[in-house]
Amino acid sequence: MKKLRKFLKLFFVLLLLAGIGATGYYLYARYENNRHAQASFYSRPALKKAKDGTSISSGHYNFAAFKKKLSDKYPAVYDASFESPMMTKIGANYIIPGQVTTPSFDFQKNKVTQTDSMVPQGLTIAGKYLLISAYDSTHQHRSVIYVLDKKTGRYLKNVQVSGSPHLGGIAYDPVAKNIWVTGSQQDQSALMSFSLKKLEKYNYAKTKEPIKYDYVIALPTIQRASCVTYYDDQLFVGFFNQSDNGQIASYPIARQKPFKGTITSDQIKAVTGQVSWALGSGSASMDRQIQGIAFYQNYVILSQSYGSKDSKLFFFPLTALDSLDESNAEKVVLMPPYLEQIYVNNGQLLMLFESGAKPYARGDIMKMDRILSANINALLGS
Secondary structure, eight states: OOHHHHHHHHHHEEEHHHHHHHHHHHHHHHHHHHHHHHHTSOOOOOOBOTSSOOOSSSSSHHHHHHHHHHHHEEEEEEEIIIIOOSSTTTTTOOOOOTTOOEEEEEETTTEEEEEEEEEEEEEEEETTTTEEEEEEEOOOBBBEEEEEETTTTTEEEEEEESOOOOOOOOEETTTTTTEEEEEEETTOOOOOOEEEHHHHOOOOOHSSSSOSSSEEEETTTOOHHHEEEEEETTEEHHHHOOSSOOEEEEEEEEOSTSSSSBBGGGEEEEETTTTTEOOOSSEEEOOSSSSEEEETEEEEEEEEEOOOOOOOEEEEGGTTEEEEEGOOSSSEEEEEESEEEEETTTEEEEEEEESSSTTTTTTTTTOOOOOOOEEEEHHHHH
16 A cells, blocks of 8 residues: 555656646747747848849848837837828838948949948938938948839939948929938038939949039038938038037028029139038027938927937927027927938928948847838827
């Protein structure tokens, strides 16, 4: 009888241990399966390239993973982008091309090579196109402008510009049909422009040259032009500052000769060759670390970003244009890090981020490898 009891006791102990082992193995297998499934869910999608070699697949997430990450980390931004009425689908969730690889002229090798270091900066809509400016963070390649079909987001081509300017901002004048970008000229901030027609005709395979500017305007009152936008027949240019307040200056665009399509004659201070010097007709201080500026109804919208901390969107009344200090903002919305240029389109705010670029895609930050489109009224109500 004692032997039977001992046997039964040992049997039940072994059975318990076997049960614990089986349960542990099941839980571990389930954990591993979930871990692998999650890793697969958030893994970089398979690389796709356009005919010219520019990557056109998303740099980090598939669309479902992108939405899940945004919903978990920034629910108010997610609601304004995906749960609120979309006034237009143009630009919404378009993949930023070239995040994995971009062909551009290599200054060291003196030929076109691939770079994985392009950093997106500026965003605008020009006619039938959506344009994204970018620079090579290694400064080994020419800066480029990616050209997308405005309605579908389909990548069409990249346009190389002379040198490796930061291209912090890009804007389109729909009256003169000129595209303006920020850069530098003779160690000064500058605005450069070329026509939409020139952009449409550009074909590097044929010319082997960067696009040629029609106008180069030096801006002595702006230390470093970080953003530009078109509004009410004017170019508004912002100066980015890491510590002190920045500056915003407005430049009226002439609609009559002799300076038709560029800075008005009373703004021209000197002309030497293709380079003109201009002073803004009006200027105002603005909050530090500003990367983008846009106008919507009675609001001035500024994007602020520097480093891996959350970015901010500031909504100011137009009456505060002369004092764009954070204390005067009617609304401040937290955004993912590395927010760059913003663009208003039919009640939607298109937002471009540089967090998907190789130099900044670090750690567990939300890597924004697509253009984000949010309902502006929803952002104001968030």
